[in-house]
Amino acid sequence: MPVVIKLENVSKRYLIDHKQGGGYDTLRDSMANKVRNILDFPKKIFGTRSNGEDKNREEFWALDDLSLEIQQGDRVGIVGRNGAGKSTLLKVLSRITEPTFGRVCINGRVSSLLEVGTGFHPELTGRENIYLNGAILGMSKADIARKFDEIVAFAEVERFLDTPVKRYSSGMYVRLAFAVAAHLEPDILIVDEVLAVGDALFQKKCLGKIEDIGAEGRTVLFVSHNMAAISRLTNNCVLLNRGKVELFGATDQVIQRYIGGDERNILSTRRPVEDIFYIKRWKFSDVVEIKEVGVIGERGVDVMFDGELTLELLLSVKHAVDDLSIGFGISPDGEFKIMGGFSSAFSFGERGEYVCRLVIRGLNLAPACYSLDLSIGTGTDVASRKDYEAIQGVGSFHVLPYKKDFTPIGEWVHGWGMTINTGAIVNVVQECK
Amino acid sequence: MKSETLIIEAGKTERHYWRDLWRYRELFYFLSWRDLLVRYKQTSIGIAWSIIRPVLTMVVFTMIFGRLAKMPTEGNAPYPILVFAAMLPWQFFANAFTEAGGSLVSNASMISKVYFPRLIIPASSIIVSLVDFFIACVVLAIIMFWYGYIPNIRIFALPLFLLIAILAALGAGLWVAALNVKYRDFRYVVPFVVQFGLYVSPVGFSSSIVPEKWRFLYSLNPMVGVIDGFRWAILGADLSLNVTEVVLSIVVVLVTLLTGLFYFRKTEKTFADVI
Numbered sequence: 288m289p290v291v292i293k294l295e296n297v298s299k300r301y302l303i304d305h306k307q308g309g310g311y312d313t314l315r316d317s318m319a320n321k322v323r324n325i326l327d328f329p330k331k332i333f334g335t336r337s338n339g340e341d342k343n344r345e346e347f348w349a350l351d352d353l354s355l356e357i358q359q360g361d362r363v364g365i366v367g368r369n370g371a372g373k374s375t376l377l378k379v380l381s382r383i384t385e386p387t388f389g390r391v392c393i394n395g396r397v398s399s400l401l402e403v404g405t406g407f408h409p410e411l412t413g414r415e416n417i418y419l420n421g422a423i424l425g426m427s428k429a430d431i432a433r434k435f436d437e438i439v440a441f442a443e444v445e446r447f448l449d450t451p452v453k454r455y456s457s458g459m460y461v462r463l464a465f466a467v468a469a470h471l472e473p474d475i476l477i478v479d480e481v482l483a484v485g486d487a488l489f490q491k492k493c494l495g496k497i498e499d500i501g502a503e504g505r506t507v508l509f510v511s512h513n514m515a516a517i518s519r520l521t522n523n524c525v526l527l528n529r530g531k532v533e534l535f536g537a538t539d540q541v542i543q544r545y546i547g548g549d550e551r552n553i554l555s556t557r558r559p560v561e562d563i564f565y566i567k568r569w570k571f572s573d574v575v576e577i578k579e580v581g582v583i584g585e586r587g588v589d590v591m592f593d594g595e596l597t598l599e600l601l602l603s604v605k606h607a608v609d610d611l612s613i614g615f616g617i618s619p620d621g622e623f624k625i626m627g628g629f630s631s632a633f634s635f636g637e638r639g640e641y642v643c644r645l646v647i648r649g650l651n652l653a654p655a656c657y658s659l660d661l662s663i664g665t666g667t668d669v670a671s672r673k674d675y676e677a678i679q680g681v682g683s684f685h686v687l688p689y690k691k692d693f694t695p696i697g698e699w700v701h702g703w704g705m706t707i708n709t710g711a712i713v714n715v716v717q718e719c720k
Numbered sequence: 721m722k723s724e725t726l727i728i729e730a731g732k733t734e735r736h737y738w739r740d741l742w743r744y745r746e747l748f749y750f751l752s753w754r755d756l757l758v759r760y761k762q763t764s765i766g767i768a769w770s771i772i773r774p775v776l777t778m779v780v781f782t783m784i785f786g787r788l789a790k791m792p793t794e795g796n797a798p799y800p801i802l803v804f805a806a807m808l809p810w811q812f813f814a815n816a817f818t819e820a821g822g823s824l825v826s827n828a829s830m831i832s833k834v835y836f837p838r839l840i841i842p843a844s845s846i847i848v849s850l851v852d853f854f855i856a857c858v859v860l861a862i863i864m865f866w867y868g869y870i871p872n873i874r875i876f877a878l879p880l881f882l883l884i885a886i887l888a889a890l891g892a893g894l895w896v897a898a899l900n901v902k903y904r905d906f907r908y909v910v911p912f913v914v915q916f917g918l919y920v921s922p923v924g925f926s927s928s929i930v931p932e933k934w935r936f937l938y939s940l941n942p943m944v945g946v947i948d949g950f951r952w953a954i955l956g957a958d959l960s961l962n963v964t965e966v967v968l969s970i971v972v973v974l975v976t977l978l979t980g981l982f983y984f985r986k987t988e989k990t991f992a993d994v995i
Contacts, residue, residue: 301993378992382728382835385989391728405833408754410761415754422750423834451761 289394291475291506292357292380297389298530299350299375349375350386351530357508359394362501364517364538365510366545367527373510376527377401377477380508395474395506398425402479404464409453413444413463416452420467434470441496442466462489469496475506480513494519514542514687557581557599560678567679575611575663575675576603578640582659582684589685590650592696596684598645602635602663609634612667613643614674616660617652624660626652629667654688654696737985741837748840752847755819759848770852771859774807781807781924794926797955798867804860805954806923806947808853809885813943814914816849816886820893821910824901828995838988839981842897846889853882860954874953881949884966884973888942891977894984901987901995922947927962942976945969 349372357363365373378384379391381399406423407416417438421431431438439445442463444455452460478497497520501507511517517524517538524541526534534541557579560568570576579601584590598615611634616627635641659681664674688696726736760767778800785791786799793802823845824831824838831838864871900906921943922930930938938944945966952961 379728382726383832383992386728389729391726393726393728397726399834402829402833406827406830408758410758411754415757419750419754422747423830423836425744425747425836428746428750 288358288360290356291359291394292355292508293392294353294355295390295392297350297353297379297386297391298348299372299379299384300387301347301349303345303347348530350379353389353527353530353532355525355532355535357506359506360504361523362507362509362521364521364524364541365508365527366512366514366517366524366541367533370529371527372530373527374401374479375530377479377508377510381477393475396425397475397477398468398471398473399477400424400468400471400479401477403461403468407452407460407464410451412451413439413448413455416463417467420464424468424471425473426471430472438463438466438470441469441492458489465489465493469493469500473505475508476500477508479510514545518542557583557601560681568681569674569677571664571673571677572675574605574608575635577601577661577663577676577678578603580659580661580678580681584684589687591687591689592651592654593690594650594686596647596650598647598659598661600643600661600663602641602643604635604638604641606638607634607636610665611635611663612665613645614660614662614664614672614677615645617657618660618680619655619657627660629672632665632667650686652686654686656683656685658683737837741839744836744840747836748844751840751844755845755848756851767855770855774804774811774856775859777811778804778807785924791925791929794928794951794955794959797951798869801860801864801867801869801955802926802951803924804863805951806921808856808860809881809946809950810918810921810923810943811856812849812853812882813885813889813946814917815852816846816889817892817896818910818914819845819849820889821896821900821906823893824897824991825904825907825995831995832992838991839894839984842893842984843890846886846893849889850886864954869956871954872956874956877953878950881946881953884942884949884970885946887977888946888969888973891973891980894980895976898980898984898987898991901991917941917943926951927965939965939968940972942969942972 351372353372353376365376367373375384377399378401379386380393381397381401383399383401404420406420408419411419417435418428418431422428426434439448442459442465444459444463447455447459452463455463476497494516497507497509501520507520509517509520521538523536524534524538524545525532526541526545534544558581559579560577577600579599581597581599583597583599584594590596600613610632612632613630614627616624618624630643630645660677660679661681662674662677664672664676666672690696781803782800785803786793793799820842823842827841831841896906896910918924920938920941927938927944927948939962945962946969948962949966949969952959
């Protein structure tokens with residue numbers, strides 16, 4: 288199979304502004320910088336690089352010397368944690384943004400679907416938006432006209448074709464937008480996480496459509512956090528980590544590695560509370576302070592059903608303190624705890640920083656995302672509890688619907704009963720093991 | 721596979737840019753069509769705005785410059801026609817420049833999600849103003865008919881001056897559109913330029929009242945050549961065209977357009993990162 292996409296040492300740098308007020312450059316700032324650059328000029332000549340060492344700016348390499356070859360007809364999934372460079376990679380491939388270094392070679396027509404409904408105008412009718420959106424995505428008017436009925440049928444919006452899309456329900460809107468994009472006929476289709484919208488039935492339909500496109504021998508690149516979708520749609524996968532290709536290979540293998548995380552990640556996720564997103568924080572005393580929190584699954588922040596979860600805290604203690612206890616709670620929505628408890632009492636003999644670790648084994652929570660509440664205080668039951676500090680919704684973890692060896696959680700023992708149709712109903716009995 | 725190879729290399733301009741531009745010509749059409757549709761859908765009296773604005777401005781200018789300030793007209797042309805003939809290109813330029821200047825920012829979501837030659841956006845935004853221009857032309861025809869004023873053969877030179885006005889709006893629009901992406905200050909620059917321009921262009925008065933020693937500086941404003949050209953083409957026989965003025969106007973317009981194109985192309989690739 289010929290190579291259709293070839294990336295050679297591709298890097299993409301973003302400059303992150305740290306200055307207050309953020310947002311856009313103003314002419315004033317820009318002029319001030321110009322003046323500063325001129326003053327800095329001697330430094331540049333004498334070899335000290337002032338480029339990129341600007342105090343207000345920090346470099347961030349979204350893609351870092353990335354090389355990759357994708358063959359024709361390949362259906363490639365791109366997985367990785369947030370910030371791994373997935374979206375940047377797609378943006379570079381679809382020519383929205385230019386790489387800072389490196390070379391990209393693409394054979395064939397690329398269509399990218401990074402967002403559902405790009406360019407939809409709320410005032411225009413469904414019909415008008417089909418034409419507009421199609422043109423934006425690179426279809427010719429003749430193509431759109433030819434596919435018009437198919438698009439409308441796929442989106443199931445026949446009755447509302449001449450209604451402005453601002454009157455559409457969000458579901459209809461998304462269906463129409465996806466329908467247009469799904470009827471592109473590119474050689475290479477690039478799809479970002481766009482299926483997180485719409486109802487379950489429509490999501491299935493969309494996945495089916497992408498599957499068809501792949502089956503026609505077109506090359507598909509697909510980014511998703513939904514491993515079920517990835518494993519259904521793709522045969523190969525790229526695992527990105529900090530802008531580099533960590534693994535490129537068969538989908539199963541890559542998913543396993545992705546979910547499994549990396550040994551190096553496992554204990555490195557403890558981070559200062561200030562850097563973590565949390566819902567609320569109460570401080571009642573500064574005797575003991577929670578400095579850092581880590582929610583460490585046996586596989587990154589993901590935990591297999593029935594697996595092991597480790598909570599790690601770094602506590603800063605002002606002076607010797609007795610009768611301490613750590614409280615924790617797990618909630619699916621940041622509000623209602625479904626699981627929790629207090630540690631037995633312990634004490635710290637002197638001022639210093641201490642690491643505390645709680646290991647939960649056999650975590651039998653339904654597969655979903657959970658957030659964590661933490662507190663440090665005295666008393667080991669709700670009645671006598673006195674918190675020094677409490678943090679709600681700090682950190683989160685995923686429970687995955689697999690066991691350690693990647694078998695599903697539940698298995699069915701089943702058998703179908705059969706009879707000649709006489710109007711009687713035959714029960715099929717299934718047993719859950 | 722009848723494929724073509726696309727090579728994206730850091731820091732190199734793409735070879736296929738102009739061919740891509742041609743390939744996306746339908747998008748140009750659709751974007752103009754969208755702007756027109758939206759314009760007339762959102763406003764309840766729609767098309768009437770394209771008539772009301774120039775007509776009211778003409779009335780006010782005729783009152784102020786013609787009646788109160790008693791400024792001279794050109795030849796024997798009625799003052800309203802003198803004003804309206806200038807109003808046509810000026811309002812076209814002002815609207816097109818404003819639209820083109822803000823076009824990239826108002827289409828930001830498209831720019832950050834889809835590839836196409838970005839040049840299409842400012843270029844297509846001018847079309848709405850062009851349609852307004854043609855509607856206003858009809859109004860001018862009615863006014864001329866009312867005054868029994870018949871244009872001569874020179875009217876056929878009008879497309880040339882319109883072309884200069886289009887290129888002027890595009891050139892200035894490209895500059896501002898690209899600068900606007902990075903420096904939002906230009907949001908405030910455009911209305912000022914348009915307002916200021918109205919007074920340094922011969923819209924409410926005739927160029928003949930400008931003293932000779934200021935004439936060159938005055939003609940550096942490319943709209944002077946365009947407006948005088950319009951008057952020359954519409955008002956008829958007893959007017960002579962100042963050719964140096966028109967040539968100067970064309971030169972200024974071309975310089976603006978070419979530098980604008982250059983700057984736009986240079987910054988185009990960073991739009992998605994900055995916008």
